[in-house]
Amino acid sequence: MxxxxxxxxxxxxxxxxxxxxxxxxxxxxxxxxxxxxxxxxxxxxxxxxxxxxxxxxxxxxxxxxxxxxxxxxxxxxxxxxxxxxxxxxxxxxxxxxxxxxxxxxxxxxxxxxxxxxxxxxxxxxxxxxxxxxxxxGEGGSGPVSSSLDIASIVVEDGYVGPRLGGESGTDVTLEFVKAMIETFKNQKSIHKRYAFDILLQVKEVFKVLPTLMDIEIPQGTHFTVCGDVHGQYYDLLNIFEMNGFPSEDNPYLFNGDFVDRGSFSVEVIFTLFAIKVWCPKAIYLHRGNHESRNMNKIYGFEGEVKAKFNETMAELFSEIFCLLPLCSVLNEKVFVVHGGLFSQDGVTLDDLRKLDRVREPPDDGLMCELLWSDPQPQNGRSPSKRGVGVAFGPDVSDRFLKANGLQLVVRSHEVKDEGYEIDHKDKLVTVFSAPNYCDQMGNKGAYIRFESDMVPHFHKFTAVPHPPVRPMAFANGFMSMMM
Structure with a gap:
């Protein structure tokens, strides 16, 4: 009693x-x-x-x-x-x-x-x-990209949005990217022919990239790392307003979870992909745990793509997400990954380079842990509160960094009140770039700016207004109870 x-x-x-x-x-x-x-x-x-x-x-x-x-x-x-x-x-x-x-x-x-x-x-x-x-079952129709015939998609005379130019009719220029951004900002869309064209082009870009990218930040230059954006398009544009538009002289790395939850995920992903096609060195993209078929079915992206375009395009996105790199090393010093580290010691950068990433994320193993793991304050490892991945302590971060000659882990994957958080005796940073996450968390967003000395400089920002479309508006009906 x-x-x-x-x-x-x-x-x-x-x-x-x-x-x-x-x-x-x-x-x-x-x-x-x-x-x-x-x-x-x-x-x-x-x-x-x-x-x-x-x-x-x-x-x-x-x-x-x-x-x-x-x-x-x-x-x-x-x-x-x-x-x-x-x-x-x-x-x-x-x-x-x-x-x-x-x-x-x-x-x-x-x-x-x-x-x-x-x-x-x-x-x-x-x-x-x-x-x-x-x-x-046996057989199958193969990847959707192999059967697409975009030349047969007619652009109606009444279409007034931006058009891809150039002799081939498919060149993605800066002019097109900026016109597309303004179109999206005004809650309009681009023609599905051009949308498919962007996706097929970005697929070819990602296909030749390594699983772990080695990125150099030359003396006298800078490099910006952003965390989760989660379909918050107007906050993405605010980042570009504050920190400058992506270019070879102002490059960005977006560290996964571009889509889901926020109901402008289509606009976010086409903006990032179009910039990647226009200028591959202006923007680098990592896969997050939400760049996966199962998560997209639950948290809204699949429904949004079907509502704004069609089911074929949703399938093509799933195919492209499997090609996204999983992690990067900046100037041989900073390891950047969406989720975190591993359930075992001894993992090397070469182990990560050899990973077969072209698949849906498995439920365990290195690829799963790169996408899903989270840090914990105490030493050692614990089962993840998410039910997948692992929780890893300061000693795990320290051993991984020392074994691979690195000095810092930068990851995302978790909302933080101030947009970022420094942990593990200053050897691990979480950065999250979706302010007022899901219109309810009240958090700030942040991004990190590095120069060639690789000292992180943090920039915080608050959410900006967006059109009255609630988060997860395109998600499965029963998921609305979680908002």
Whole structure:
């Protein structure tokens, strides 16, 4: 039994935690809900609320654990099933998540929202099973790029947007790129013929790049590294406004997660890809964990491409994402990767150069860890809170850097209040370039500017206004509960 004084303290702590949650201070809310649980471990609400806070931070494993504990305490607590089901869906565990939504629908048979989400989840499970059955069959039509005939796509006389010029009709010029950016800024689109043309051209650019790029920053020049953008197009344009448009004299590296969540992902990716085609040394692009088929199905990019163009283009994006490089070394000193380091010591840069990257990301191994891992403050390694990748400590970073003659790891993959964070005794930096992430986190964005001495200079910025389209507007219907 929990005495009345402990219950009162727990309720007070829950009130503080709820206020922190409302203020988007999810990490603080998690601590406060934990303190409430310490006072009264018999209240399912505290576990369920902490699960929700973990969901907002994309800590899916503890989100499932807390929701499960809430269900153990109160098997009739509907919100706990919602939250556990959401965390399972976020990990692509649709069949397991479906069980929770069935339970919600059973507990609330007259709730139209519960019934709607159950039907959406059932449809997604059927679709995945169908796709798995097709993939397991023999044969196949091959890559979509090999069957595309863009010459047969007619540009109607009434089209008034930017056109690709040059003798071949396909040259991507700076003039075209800037006209395209203005078109997107005004919430209009380019013709699908030119969109397909850009994708086919950028595919050829990526195809010949190595998995690990060695990038030189000559004396007297500079180089900018940006983190996740996540479809926040108007914030991307703000970066270019603050730091200058990409060029050979003002090069950028975007460190993965260009798409998903934000509902202007199409505009982001075509801008980055068109710049890459126009001037390959103006911009470098890494693959993030969201440049993958499964994530794009869940978090909005696939739906956005289908809504703004068509299904064929969505397939072509999946093909191109498999060609993106995974990491870079700047001036033989700074290692840049989207996620982080590895579940084992002894990994060398040559090991990374030899990786077969032209595939969908696997669930384990070096490629998975490059895309999914996160740092932790304590030494050693721990299971990832995301359910994939690994959490690695300062000693792991130190050993990797020393073994490969490097001085700093730069990674992204995690939202930070100030847009960046320095960890692991100044040997690891996280940079995140999507301010006010998903229109709710209140965080700043940041980018890093390096000169040839490789000392990082951090620049913070706040979000700018965007048209009234909510994040994940194109995502699967049942995922809206996570926003």
């Amino acid at each position: 929990v005495d009345e004084a402990a219950q009162a303290r727990a309720e007070a702590l829950k009130g503080e935690a709820n206020e922190a949650f409302k203020g988007n201070k999810y990490a603080k809310a998690i601590i406060l809900y934990g303190q409430a649980i310490d006072e009264d471990p018999t209240n399912a609400v505290y576990y369920s609320n902490r699960s929700f806070a973990h969901l907002r931070l994309e800590n899916f494993v503890p989100a499932v654990e807390d929701a499960s504990k809430a269900i153990e305490v109160d098997p009739q607590y509907v919100k706990a099933y919602y939250r556990r089901g959401s965390a399972l869906l976020a990990q692509n565990k649709f069949a397991e998540g479906l069980k929770d939504f069935k339970k919600v629908a059973k507990l609330k048979p007259r709730d139209p929202d519960a019934q709607k989400k159950l039907k959406a989840c059932e449809a997604e499970v059927k679709r995945q099973r169908f796709e798995a059955a097709i993939a397991s």
